[in-house]
Amino acid sequence: MLPGQSTTTSGHRGGSRRSQVTLIRDHQACIPLTRILGDGDIVVLLTPVVAPAQPDVGGGSDPFEPFGRALAARHPWIRHVPYTSRNGMTGTHAGFIKRAKAVVFVISGPPSAGQSSQVEMGLMARMIGEQRPQIIVACQNVHDLGLIEANFPTIVQLPGYTSSDLQSAAAVLFGEVTATSTGTTGLDVQSLMIEPKFWPPENWDGLNVVPVHELWNQCLPDQFHLEKFPLQSLLQRDGYAMHFVVRLPENREVVGFCATYTTFVDREGERLIGSLAMIIVKPAYRRRGIGLSLYDHALKQLKRIRGVDRIQLGSTFPRLLSGIPAASASEGWFRRRGWQMNGQAPGRGQDICDWILNIDDWPSSGLSAASAGLSFRQGTFDDFNLIADFIEKESARKDHTGWYDQYMNLANDGRISDIVLGLEQSQIIASALIYTPNEASSLAQDLPWARTIGSDVGGVACICIADGNPAMTTSKDTAMIRLLDACVTILKEQGMRRVFLDAVKGGYEGFQSMGKLQDPNYDSLNINVTFSKGFKNGRYIKIYGSQ
Numbered sequence: 001m002l003p004g005q006s007t008t009t010s011g012h013r014g015g016s017r018r019s020q021v022t023l024i025r026d027h028q029a030c031i032p033l034t035r036i037l038g039d040g041d042i043v044v045l046l047t048p049v050v051a052p053a054q055p056d057v058g059g060g061s062d063p064f065e066p067f068g069r070a071l072a073a074r075h076p077w078i079r080h081v082p083y084t085s086r087n088g089m090t091g092t093h094a095g096f097i098k099r100a101k102a103v104v105f106v107i108s109g110p111p112s113a114g115q116s117s118q119v120e121m122g123l124m125a126r127m128i129g130e131q132r133p134q135i136i137v138a139c140q141n142v143h144d145l146g147l148i149e150a151n152f153p154t155i156v157q158l159p160g161y162t163s164s165d166l167q168s169a170a171a172v173l174f175g176e177v178t179a180t181s182t183g184t185t186g187l188d189v190q191s192l193m194i195e196p197k198f199w200p201p202e203n204w205d206g207l208n209v210v211p212v213h214e215l216w217n218q219c220l221p222d223q224f225h226l227e228k229f230p231l232q233s234l235l236q237r238d239g240y241a242m243h244f245v246v247r248l249p250e251n252r253e254v255v256g257f258c259a260t261y262t263t264f265v266d267r268e269g270e271r272l273i274g275s276l277a278m279i280i281v282k283p284a285y286r287r288r289g290i291g292l293s294l295y296d297h298a299l300k301q302l303k304r305i306r307g308v309d310r311i312q313l314g315s316t317f318p319r320l321l322s323g324i325p326a327a328s329a330s331e332g333w334f335r336r337r338g339w340q341m342n343g344q345a346p347g348r349g350q351d352i353c354d355w356i357l358n359i360d361d362w363p364s365s366g367l368s369a370a371s372a373g374l375s376f377r378q379g380t381f382d383d384f385n386l387i388a389d390f391i392e393k394e395s396a397r398k399d400h401t402g403w404y405d406q407y408m409n410l411a412n413d414g415r416i417s418d419i420v421l422g423l424e425q426s427q428i429i430a431s432a433l434i435y436t437p438n439e440a441s442s443l444a445q446d447l448p449w450a451r452t453i454g455s456d457v458g459g460v461a462c463i464c465i466a467d468g469n470p471a472m473t474t475s476k477d478t479a480m481i482r483l484l485d486a487c488v489t490i491l492k493e494q495g496m497r498r499v500f501l502d503a504v505k506g507g508y509e510g511f512q513s514m515g516k517l518q519d520p521n522y523d524s525l526n527i528n529v530t531f532s533k534g535f536k537n538g539r540y541i542k543i544y545g546s547q
Contacts, residue, residue, distance in 0.1 A: 021172045027153035030133040032175025041101035045080045048108045066163045070170035085115040089124045102133040123283045146284040196289030201244040201297040206236045211254040219280040230448045234318045255282040258294035263402045274302035277315035316402030318446040355501040376486035379419035390428045403462045409442040422483045429466040430479045435459045450500040458496035460487045
């Protein structure tokens with residue numbers, strides 16, 4: 001048996017048949033449910049719409065209705081909501097899950113031809129439920145269903161979904177039957193574990209983005225979802241991108257994807273940084289070696305490229321993600337492979353996050369007024385050499401990889417006015433890049449997240465404040481505030497109502513002197529200037545690293 005696995009045999013109320021219930025694992029320590037439930041706590045029971053398991057149960061009855069009644073007899077706040085293979089998890093299901101203390105998700109069996117997988121629907125319900133306890137009740141051998149690979153934390157196995165099976169399961173979930181380890185028909189460890197193996201990665205030709213797009217949105221939380229064509233634009237970059245897939249040999253289905261890029265470090269064009277931008281594996285096929293096969297292959301290919309002297313986790317430009325989403329289960333996986341994430345230095349797992357500013361909340365006057373020789377304006381072609389020198393020096397000092405390319409691309413495209421400068425006397429002390437979501441600039445194409453929020457969201461990126469310049473008398477906070485004010489003013493004139501600040505290091509750092517901040521994940525604060533950490537109702541904090 002697996003560690004912590006136990007087998008229980010119990011009768012059911014009003015029947016003679018005895019049914020075996022196997023607790024495969026309970027990493028959440030939520031069984032019995034009485035351990036976590038109080039009066040008024042809602043439990044959502046999600047069951048598939050399937051034919052009855054017993055011939056004598058007819059009339060189109062829901063075969064899982066006895067399960068709902070058995071649970072409700074023990075805890076009156078059960079909400080039984082069926083789901084279908086066609087519709088999957090809908091807004092109705094999401095609403096119930098968000099109000100629940102715990103979720104019991106029933107999987108009756110593998111999908112029939114043309115149907116969606118109940119396992120994948122369970123993964124979607126788990127994603128919606130976030131940290132809520134979720135109990136998978138499998139009415140078939142978990143190995144046949146692929147549940148071990150899907151990595152659900154709590155799994156109960158039944159031999160079927162007859163009324164007696166479901167009555168027994170309800171008794172186990174509420175602790176009326178004590179699970180023991182005396183059974184002899186428990187699952188064999190070897191039947192549950194699939195030995196990881198090497199899966200040969202293939203170069204992705206970029207011609208069919210649909211399976212990669214589906215895999216992307218299936219594997220990532222909602223706030224990281226992208227439409228098909230923006231994702232395709234980010235991935236198809238001749239000369240800069242090199243991506244790989246793993247396919248199932250029997251039907252060529254894409255079950256794993258890895259994206260990598262290379263970017264010039266400086267104006268010399270000889271040093272490159274390699275980006276291991278994304279590795280995603282279809283949930284039902286995880287823990288089989290697919291991710292490791294992609295990882296090893298991608299690193300090997302990046303190291304073969306002449307000029308690559310550093311590899312980072314996450315991508316700079318084009319921006320998929322800057323690294324690993326905070327609190328991701330993948331962090332430990334990368335740590336075990338040598339990635340340093342102590343947050344003590346650049347390239348060592350520092351936190352960064354994106355911010356949204358409502359322009360109407362920004363002070364309307366006074367911030368950007370010139371004083372003591374300090375001025376802010378859009379760049380001109382006469383500034384080209386000064387900008388190139390400033391960005392190369394400061395981005396190297398601060399480890400801002402890929403920034404030099406972004407500044408030079410805008411200048412070379414004739415969009416040098418999208419570079420906003422802060423000057424003390426005639427010397428550049430600060431700079432930033434601006435863009436609007438619907439324009440054709442290279443920066444707007446490389447940074448997709450502002451336009452996923454709305455057409456009225458402009459962007460500010462690559463904010464650079466001089467550091468270590470003895471001739472600079474302006475404080476860094478002052479330069480930051482007034483530079484941002486200049487960017488906000490220009491974007492407002494271009495019709496924007498909100499501003500997206502890209503990849504700010506250190507969370508709140510750099511914005512404290514502008515007033516208290518608003519974080520939608522915590523209690524609202526009394527503020528002067530309103531920022532919102534994250535977007536689309538989700539935190540957007542990322543961790544990045546390098547080797």
